[in-house]
Amino acid sequence: MANTLLDPHYEEIFEQAASLSSVTRGLEPFAQLTTLHLGGTPLSSFRCFSQQAAVEVIKLFDAHQIPLLVVGGGSNLVVADGEVPLAAVILDFDGIDIDAPSARLRAEAGAVWDEVVATAVAAGLGGIECLSGIPGSAGATPVQNVGAYGCEIADVLVEVTLYDRQHGRIVKAAASELDLAYRYSNLKFTQRAVVLDITLQLHSDGLSAPLRFGELARTLGAEPEQRLPIADVREAVLGLRRGKGMVYQESDHDTWSAGSFFTNPIVSSAQASEVRSKVAAKLGEEAAEAMPAFEVAGGIKLSAAWLIDKAGFHKGYPGPQAPVRLSTKHTLALSNRGNANTADLVALAREIRGGVAEVFGVTLEPEPVWVGVSI
Incomplete structure (x- = not known):
């Protein structure tokens, strides 16, 4: 069945794309391609089983000005309901190579990230x-500089292979060229390039990165900055994430989410003091003293989850009958309870964002990429 928005001119180009080696054409709805299980139907979907196939499809569509969305694991996408006027290009190449002497790992963009780990x-x-336990694909990790439990991809990223859409060529880009920062790279929210693979510099002594996240260190009975066996740290992280509904499982609607929906806001020292004063006025001095606030590059990082909870949006909000609600395990995840649509998600996201801004004067920024819809 074709999308009713399909232009006859597009059909000719789509037939060319479908005839390319290592490409299959379908009509896969975004509800099947995202971890939120939300989103409408593209003009057509093209599953690419090699880097070269993806490059050829994207180059063909760009030449004919056909709008497209590149999809990996779909864990960071909020896509509009209904018929979505673009082609979905699905990266389905997932090679993982390790060079043991150098402790370098290369992963293709379609590799499931947790399988890479x-x-x-x-x-x-x-x-x-x-x-x-972070959902999604390897190709997405440098785009938003994925991070958790005191580490981020910037700590280990050496380079990425990109298809430069502006110049129609494959290029290597060093990590230093990506302007990596908290949940940001200069690839994010742009269409200029597509990640084809990533190269990471790891270490071969079998020990973890220094433990910098208090909750994780306490779980492991470790001191800050201590390094422990990597298998032990991985299991501890997975345990913590499962407890928060942050490890995707198809049978658990608490995990039908985009992970952390809002980024932790980074504010000036003056604004952090203003927020603390608002907390004191609403909840008392003890709560104000306990407000999480950490000095980072660029200012003071606050906890989005804490602000959401203290603004009155608790785990499971707005209740068990809602089609979309906060996870029952973590206030930072907005979860599809099985029969929602994107409009339901957007409504709750706007309510929470507006509520936090009204109570504390902080405007939370959503972490996912929005397609055909906005907050």
């Missing part, structure tokens, strides 16, 4: 064990 740990290579 598991492969590294099984090979005795440390550095990404704290990023265990």
